[in-house]
Amino acid sequence: MKRLYIIFLFAILMAAAIFVWGYSYKESLREAYVPVEHINEHISIPSEEGVFLRSEYALEYEQMPIDIAHERNLNKYYKNRAFYGGPPTIPHEVSERSMGNKDCLKCHEHGGYVQKFNAYSPVTPHPEKINCRQCHVPQKTEQLFVASTWDKGVHPKIGNQALENSPPIIPHPIQLRENCMACHAGPSAPKEIRTTHPQRINCRQCHVINDKEQKDIGVFTRKSN
Numbered sequence: 033m034k035r036l037y038i039i040f041l042f043a044i045l046m047a048a049a050i051f052v053w054g055y056s057y058k059e060s061l062r063e064a065y066v067p068v069e070h071i072n073e074h075i076s077i078p079s080e081e082g083v084f085l086r087s088e089y090a091l092e093y094e095q096m097p098i099d100i101a102h103e104r105n106l107n108k109y110y111k112n113r114a115f116y117g118g119p120p121t122i123p124h125e126v127s128e129r130s131m132g133n134k135d136c137l138k139c140h141e142h143g144g145y146v147q148k149f150n151a152y153s154p155v156t157p158h159p160e161k162i163n164c165r166q167c168h169v170p171q172k173t174e175q176l177f178v179a180s181t182w183d184k185g186v187h188p189k190i191g192n193q194a195l196e197n198s199p200p201i202i203p204h205p206i207q208l209r210e211n212c213m214a215c216h217a218g219p220s221a222p223k224e225i226r227t228t229h230p231q232r233i234n235c236r237q238c239h240v241i242n243d244k245e246q247k248d249i250g251v252f253t254r255k256s257n
């Protein structure tokens with residue numbers, strides 16, 4: 033009886049050893065598994081990360097037809113801002129109880145045509161700033177009720193190209209404007225600055241920043257001549 037017991041125990045130990053060895057051998061054959069999303073988290077240069085924020089929609093933007101009847105232009109864009117770079121006022125009615133978040137993002141995160149306002153909603157360049165009405169205030173009136181000497185300041189000009197067909201320089205600072213496609217692509221982009229090539233997602237590969245005015249240096253001649 034005792035001998036049987038020892039043989040039985042031995043068999044169990046053998047089976048366990050075979051199982052453990054087999055399992056670890058099978059595991060060693062599997063390829064090293066590194067979750068893809070963790071690689072992507074660190075792949076872009078932090079200061080340029082925003083450039084790619086809407087890049088997954090690039091091909092959709094490219095295929096969007098242009099709706100000439102509801103285009104925005106730069107005049108309208110500037111008119112709604114108290115100064116260059118200032119937060120635009122809200123030109124439509126808003127629910128008084130809401131600070132923002134989903135109540136605004138449902139239209140402003142991805143844009144799209146809104147029948148009751150007869151316009152495309154501009155895409156917000158900063159969907160992560162959810163307290164919208166901290167900065168954006170509703171318009172109370174369209175009429176000027178008191179004349180003032182308020183100066184809106186100047187905005188940079190577009191069309192600053194070294195050669196006729198070279199990429200224009202980015203005339204504005206890009207702090208809080210890292211997400212290029214929010215303003216430069218899709219039906220709500222002002223028509224003068226809507227890019228013909230939203231599919232080239234790495235915008236800053238070709239467009240360089242310059243917020244200085246370009247000065248003409250005249251005809252260059254070497255002193256010794």
Ligand code: HEC
Nearest residue numbers: 112120121122126135136139146149151152153154164168
């Ligand atoms: C039903 C969809 C909808 C909702 C909800 C909505 N908006 Fe709008 N919003 C629009 C549309 C469409 C326009 C463009 C109006 C136009 O061009 O006449 C617009 C324009 C704006 C503008 C002006 C942008 C510019 O460049 O001039 C701001 C700012 C704005 N909305 C902020 C908000 C905020 C803040 C909320 C939430 C309290 C909000 N919106 C909720 C559709 C919406």
Ligand code: HEC
Nearest residue numbers: 117118119132133136140154155156161162163164167215
């Ligand atoms: C910290 C202040 C601040 C907060 C919070 C904020 N914005 Fe803005 N927003 C701005 C400024 C400043 C601009 C102008 C950007 C520029 O011209 O560079 C702007 C621009 C916009 C534009 C115009 C884009 C265009 O193409 O004309 C829209 C739309 C907009 N914001 C929507 C929103 C929505 C929706 C929210 C909430 C989810 C929000 N904003 C939260 C400051 C803010």
Ligand code: HEC
Nearest residue numbers: 157187190191192200201202204209210211212215235239
């Ligand atoms: C808040 C909206 C907004 C965002 C975001 C934005 N831009 Fe602009 N961009 C404009 C406006 C408005 C103009 C016209 C000049 C001005 O007012 O600064 C312009 C002008 C330009 C021009 C000059 C176009 C021409 O025909 O000369 C280039 C190039 C440009 N932007 C590139 C970019 C790139 C690249 C990014 C992303 C890093 C970007 N923009 C982000 C609003 C924006």
Ligand code: HEC
Nearest residue numbers: 197198199200212216225227228230232233234235237238
């Ligand atoms: C491979 C280089 C390259 C990349 C990447 C690129 N652009 Fe351009 N872009 C150009 C050139 C070249 C022009 C001038 C086209 C012309 O004048 O015919 C231009 C012109 C523009 C203009 C002026 C209007 C127009 O379309 O002619 C805007 C606005 C603009 N680009 C924005 C962008 C934005 C936003 C991105 C990123 C989504 C981007 N570009 C990516 C090369 C590039």
